[in-house]
Amino acid sequence: MARPLYDPTSERALARDAAAGRPDALRELYDRHGAVLLRVARGITGSADDADDVLQELFVGLPEALRRFDGRGSLEGWLRSVAARFALRWMRAEGSRTRIPIELDSGPTPRGDAGTDAGMRVLLGQRIRTAVDELPDALREVFALREIEGFSHAEIARLLDITEGASQVRLHRARAILRKRLRRER
Amino acid sequence: MMHPRFARLSALADDDGATTRDPRIVRHVEGCARCRETVAEIRRIRDAVRAEPAERPGAAVIEAALARRARGERVILPTAGGSAAAPRARARRVGVRAAVAVAAAILVGLLLPRGGELTAFSSELALTPAAPRPGDRITVEYRPTAGLGAEPRLVLRARLRTPADQGYESGAPPPVVAATLERDDDGIYRGAFALPDSAVFALLAVENEAATLIDTNARRGWEILVHDADGRPLREALEQRFNDMLGRSWEEGHAAVRRMAELYPDDVRSWTLLAATDRAVLGEAAADSLQALHEGRFRAFHERYRTDPSLDGDLVAWMMWYGRGTADSALVAHWEERLAREHPTHPLAVQDRIVYGIAAPHEDDPVRALELAEELWEEVGFRHANQLNVANQLADRSGDPELIRRWRRRSLELFPEQAGVVGRALVAHPELREEGLAMLRERIGWLEDAHRHRRTLFRTEAEQRDQYAQGRRSLLAVHGRALLAADRAVAALDTLALAVSGGWDPDLFRDVAEARLAAGDTAGAAELWAKAAVDPETAPAFADSARAWVPSVDDDAWRALLRSSRHEMIARVVDGSIQRRLPASLAMTDAEGARRDLVRDLAGRITAVVFWSRWCGPALEALPGIQRMADRLAADGAHLVLVVEDPPSAELRSFFEEQGVSLQILHDTRREAQAAFVNFGTPAYFVVDEEGRLRFEYGSLRELLRQVAVLRDERLVDGAGAP
Numbered sequence: 001m002a003r004p005l006y007d008p009t010s011e012r013a014l015a016r017d018a019a020a021g022r023p024d025a026l027r028e029l030y031d032r033h034g035a036v037l038l039r040v041a042r043g044i045t046g047s048a049d050d051a052d053d054v055l056q057e058l059f060v061g062l063p064e065a066l067r068r069f070d071g072r073g074s075l076e077g078w079l080r081s082v083a084a085r086f087a088l089r090w091m092r093a094e095g096s097r098t099r100i101p102i103e104l105d106s107g108p109t110p111r112g113d114a115g116t117d118a119g120m121r122v123l124l125g126q127r128i129r130t131a132v133d134e135l136p137d138a139l140r141e142v143f144a145l146r147e148i149e150g151f152s153h154a155e156i157a158r159l160l161d162i163t164e165g166a167s168q169v170r171l172h173r174a175r176a177i178l179r180k181r182l183r184r185e186r
Numbered sequence: 187m188m189h190p191r192f193a194r195l196s197a198l199a200d201d202d203g204a205t206t207r208d209p210r211i212v213r214h215v216e217g218c219a220r221c222r223e224t225v226a227e228i229r230r231i232r233d234a235v236r237a238e239p240a241e242r243p244g245a246a247v248i249e250a251a252l253a254r255r256a257r258g259e260r261v262i263l264p265t266a267g268g269s270a271a272a273p274r275a276r277a278r279r280v281g282v283r284a285a286v287a288v289a290a291a292i293l294v295g296l297l298l299p300r301g302g303e304l305t306a307f308s309s310e311l312a313l314t315p316a317a318p319r320p321g322d323r324i325t326v327e328y329r330p331t332a333g334l335g336a337e338p339r340l341v342l343r344a345r346l347r348t349p350a351d352q353g354y355e356s357g358a359p360p361p362v363v364a365a366t367l368e369r370d371d372d373g374i375y376r377g378a379f380a381l382p383d384s385a386v387f388a389l390l391a392v393e394n395e396a397a398t399l400i401d402t403n404a405r406r407g408w409e410i411l412v413h414d415a416d417g418r419p420l421r422e423a424l425e426q427r428f429n430d431m432l433g434r435s436w437e438e439g440h441a442a443v444r445r446m447a448e449l450y451p452d453d454v455r456s457w458t459l460l461a462a463t464d465r466a467v468l469g470e471a472a473a474d475s476l477q478a479l480h481e482g483r484f485r486a487f488h489e490r491y492r493t494d495p496s497l498d499g500d501l502v503a504w505m506m507w508y509g510r511g512t513a514d515s516a517l518v519a520h521w522e523e524r525l526a527r528e529h530p531t532h533p534l535a536v537q538d539r540i541v542y543g544i545a546a547p548h549e550d551d552p553v554r555a556l557e558l559a560e561e562l563w564e565e566v567g568f569r570h571a572n573q574l575n576v577a578n579q580l581a582d583r584s585g586d587p588e589l590i591r592r593w594r595r596r597s598l599e600l601f602p603e604q605a606g607v608v609g610r611a612l613v614a615h616p617e618l619r620e621e622g623l624a625m626l627r628e629r630i631g632w633l634e635d636a637h638r639h640r641r642t643l644f645r646t647e648a649e650q651r652d653q654y655a656q657g658r659r660s661l662l663a664v665h666g667r668a669l670l671a672a673d674r675a676v677a678a679l680d681t682l683a684l685a686v687s688g689g690w691d692p693d694l695f696r697d698v699a700e701a702r703l704a705a706g707d708t709a710g711a712a713e714l715w716a717k718a719a720v721d722p723e724t725a726p727a728f729a730d731s732a733r734a735w736v737p738s739v740d741d742d743a744w745r746a747l748l749r750s751s752r753h754e755m756i757a758r759v760v761d762g763s764i765q766r767r768l769p770a771s772l773a774m775t776d777a778e779g780a781r782r783d784l785v786r787d788l789a790g791r792i793t794a795v796v797f798w799s800r801w802c803g804p805a806l807e808a809l810p811g812i813q814r815m816a817d818r819l820a821a822d823g824a825h826l827v828l829v830v831e832d833p834p835s836a837e838l839r840s841f842f843e844e845q846g847v848s849l850q851i852l853h854d855t856r857r858e859a860q861a862a863f864v865n866f867g868t869p870a871y872f873v874v875d876e877e878g879r880l881r882f883e884y885g886s887l888r889e890l891l892r893q894v895a896v897l898r899d900e901r902l903v904d905g906a907g908a909p
Contacts, residue, residue, distance in 0.1 A: 027248055034247075039240045055243055059251035060251045060255055063255070073541075077546075082264070128235055172192060175231065182231065
């Protein structure tokens with residue numbers, strides 16, 4: 001069967017077909033939103049392997065979950081919040097897993113003057129992922145949800161079952177650590 | 187010179203207005219190069235993180251996921267509400283879902299309930315004419331069920347629906363007394379009443395004058411559908427029957443719209459509702475096969491109406507709705523545009539405007555969204571709860587007390603029964619606390635005797651009073667906590683004492699105990715900690731910890747407290763129980779397809795019966811918890827049975843296997859259990875005692891542990907409810 005053409009301006013038909021478990025619809029959904037969902041998973045888990053696993057689990061469960069999508073707000077917004085919830089649950093289930101620390105200085109020396117804005121961006125582009133991945137789980141989760149995904153502190157507080165104040169404190173601590181690490185490398 | 191702490195600079199770097207800015211810090215940073223650089227650096231890191239291109243995931247991930255699905259694998263995703271992080275949601279249960287019936291208060295030891303719902307299937311209600319026209323006079327003959335036959339007269343109550351009424355019980359006006367039925371010498375009760383001209387559908391129940399016994403016809407009630415001159419039920423009558431079934435029975439609701447589509451095939455509303463319910467009732471496979479039919483129907487309607495310039499707003503809105511469920515988006519867009527252009531104040535258009543035109547594009551800027559919502563409000567006013575809900579969510583997200591007050595006030599004007607909800611929302615903000623407290627007080631006062639004048643069709647006065655009392659206690663707890671937050675400790679403790687005076691909520695006991703201890707009331711705190719400690723949900727270690735918090739209470743006194751708490755728990759929980767005999771046998775099928783008798787399986791032990799469905803989101807989410815509960819109950823010598831409507835299949839077996847489920851599963855393919863338990867939805871929790879009587883109905887998963895423990899121990903307490 002030829003792949004149906006989903007009108008990119010309306011996602012309702014796509015969501016409906018994906019909810020019915022149609023493989024072509026799920027592939028289309030993956031093409032459209034997979035990258036964003038991978039980013040959510042990567043931000044929260046801090047590991048490319050875990051992020052792939054989370055994404056796979058997510059798509060196994062999506063059709064049933066989509067039946068609970070009430071059409072309020074955007075589909076992508078809903079998918080991101082489901083992905084965030086699931087990635088957090090995944091982290092809690094993984095719990096005590098050990099991660100091999102990545103040597104901070106293992107990458108190639110970045111070009112450009114790290115003292116200028118442009119140089120800083122180049123440097124950050126290459127180093128930022130490692131530095132974020134290295135944050136303690138509790139701080140990285142808040143940092144990723146807030147700075148990468150743009151969730152509000154109220155939303156983060158709900159997701160993590162913490163207070164908004166605690167979310168703000170974790171964000172500040174994450175920023176302080178990142179700033180220190182990235183400065184040290186200059 | 188003192189530089190602000192990093193956290194303050196970090197907060198300043200959030201330029202989204204989420205944090206209030208301290209002008210002193212702003213001034214300092216303006217004049218301090220070092221701090222300015224820190225803020226800039228925080229923003230650079232954020233911008234760099236956001237600017238990183240999203241990596242595209244490989245095709246292997248989706249293919250692996252699809253292969254797993256094809257093998258029947260499923261993963262239950264957390265989609266909404268509560269925290270995703272905590273293993274258990276810590277959210278407090280607030281009140282009881284309105285749809286859940288609360289059991290009658292009865293005495294233990296009697297075979298027949300003294301008050302409550304009669305479930306004998308022997309009664310008959312005959313209505314003449316059977317197919318009435320609008321405004322017809324209807325005569326009633328009622329042959330009573332055993333419990334009602336001794337009364338000289340009975341009361342016929344009715345939920346009357348007009349074409350404008352909405353779905354669910356809450357979408358219809360409160361029930362009215364339709365007629366008084368007098369007993370004749372032949373033992374049959376007779377009476378008559380005139381249907382209001384506007385009524386198209388009625389649901390009836392018969393009760394005694396004291397409203398202590400109700401014949402609900404096994405919760406089906408008796409129905410009146412108003413007919414036209416040709417003897418067909420009105421389309422509006424079928425639509426209201428569908429609305430009335432929402433929250434009661436999807437199957438019956440689906441049957442109503444199927445009939446609508448048969449009788450009124452040219453009416454787009456019939457097909458819209460049919461498409462909307464096909465999937466929920468017939469399952470995915472059947473719904474998929476009907477998809478082409480609906481697509482064809484929609485195209486035919488589209489061709490018929492596309493060029494008609496004089497369509498009314500309702501018809502355009504229904505076309506849009508039907509299209510959204512069935513057609514491709516180009517066709518739907520035609521109707522969306524038309525509704526927006528020609529009927530911008532139609533409720534569905536208003537809803538679309540606020541959801542898709544205002545809330546969604548300004549997701550990150552609730553204040554701006556509310557400015558636009560304000561304009562829309564001035565243009566059309568909002569008359570539907572959905573529209574106001576969106577505005578209220580935006581206001582909550584803005585965190586601005588003035589906006590929160592304005593929109594909550596508007597909700598309250600339209601829906602006065604929302605006073606509790608609005609009060610709850612307001613007391614969360616210090617600036618709005620007093621206003622919220624006043625609303626809560628008013629609602630709490632109203633709930634005190636509301637059961638006399640506002641009672642749902644299937645509830646006795648006592649059941650309704652219990653229901654309201656539960657809601658009242660929950661609001662008292664909110665009120666008390668808000669007073670505590672306002673440092674009004676004395677008033678807070680008085681209110682909280684009322685909140686814990688009935689019902690059984692260990693979380694609330696603990697909260698109030700802490701408040702009492704903080705106020706110096708050690709004895710009062712100890713009393714509530716003892717209550718929390720004896721609850722089966724509480725970890726055994728809690729009793730020891732709590733004991734240590736109140737050193738002034740000696741060991742004997744503590745033991746006595748635990749003992750009396752235990753008795754009180756039994757009394758309070760038994761007070762909310764029922765006693766209903768189940769039929770002598772209920773034919774079921776086990777996972778291997780062998781015939782089983784549920785009643786025989788229940789005999790001799792306390793059993794939790796859980797109605798569950800593979801096709802229901804909440805049921806899927808509850809499954810791991812149900813398994814854990816079964817394990818805990820087994821350790822206590824009790825049992826849990828999962829009742830599934832679907833027939834046994836290899837696919838279902840492997841699904842349970844993969845979910846790590848090792849429950850006893852019985853398949854209720856003939857729906858005998860569903861009828862006997864009078865159950866309409868999933869997940870639904872019931873408890874049957876050792877004698878095979880149904881004792882708790884429509885409870886929650888969490889409550890099962892307590893209910894089972896209480897049934898096990900109730901004999902120890904003098905064979906009756908009182909300690």
